Amino acid sequence: MHKGKGMKFVGDSRISAERISNVPKDYSEYPGRTEAFWPNFLLKEWLAGSVFLAGFLCLTLAHPSPLEGMADPTDAGYIPLPDWYFLFLYELLKYDFASGPYILFGIIIIPGLAFGGLLLAPFLDKGPGRRPHQRPVAVGMMLLALTSTIWLTYESAAGVDWEQRAEANKPVHPSEQADIDKDSDGYAIFENNCMSCHGEDLQGGAAGPPLTGIDHSAEEIKDIAQNGIGSMPPDQFSGSDEELDQLAEFIMSVNEDE
Structure with a gap:
């Protein structure tokens, strides 16, 4: 700036001169890829939840859970079992590589690796696609976890006579x-x-x-x-x-x- 010559302004090249609207675009600008949350998406979620709930209630009525008697702290022969959603971990501890001298593998290392892998799955597979074949790492890890959980739960439940167990542990007057x-x-x-x-x-x-x-x-x-x-x-x-x-x-x- 020189005296008598006026003043000039030098702008920052990192700031765009074009103003961008902060209002998100309407979903209609992306036909076939998005849909309205209400009522389209919410209705699909409600229908899926209703089908699952109806199936779960039918399963509960067809095969009611055998309940045992109240816990007796003086019964030294009672062998407790975890709830059904932890049976897969209970079954895991029956294998040689996860029990005895290797018990830390069964209770800390193997479950930690499994759950840690599921947490890292979105970061290991950053593909933009949503179809299963476009996300091989995330889909593969999820299928492995789901298959292992279902199989271990089935093996654990199949080895217990639940009716006999409930009969043996029912309250005695x-x-x-x-x-x-x-x-x-x-x-x-x-x-x-x-x-x-x-x-x-x-x-x-x-x-x-x-x-x-x-x-x-x-x-x-x-x-x-x-x-x-x-x-x-x-x-x-x-x-x-x-x-x-x-x-x-x-x-x-x-x-x-x-």
């Missing part, structure tokens, strides 16, 4: 409980050998049937305790022959009192 002498020597032997599977009051648990209401002789009870029966493996009793006789007499006396 005090009038239906057997009269058990918990101060006897026989009960002490039962506590050391059988309680973890058959329950504190011989009412059974998730790992073993009830020992009340049975029709076995003392010899048969001793044979089962030593050699097992059905899903019960052998060599579950550890004690002397005298203690085995006391155990059989104790179980017999409980069934005679009923």
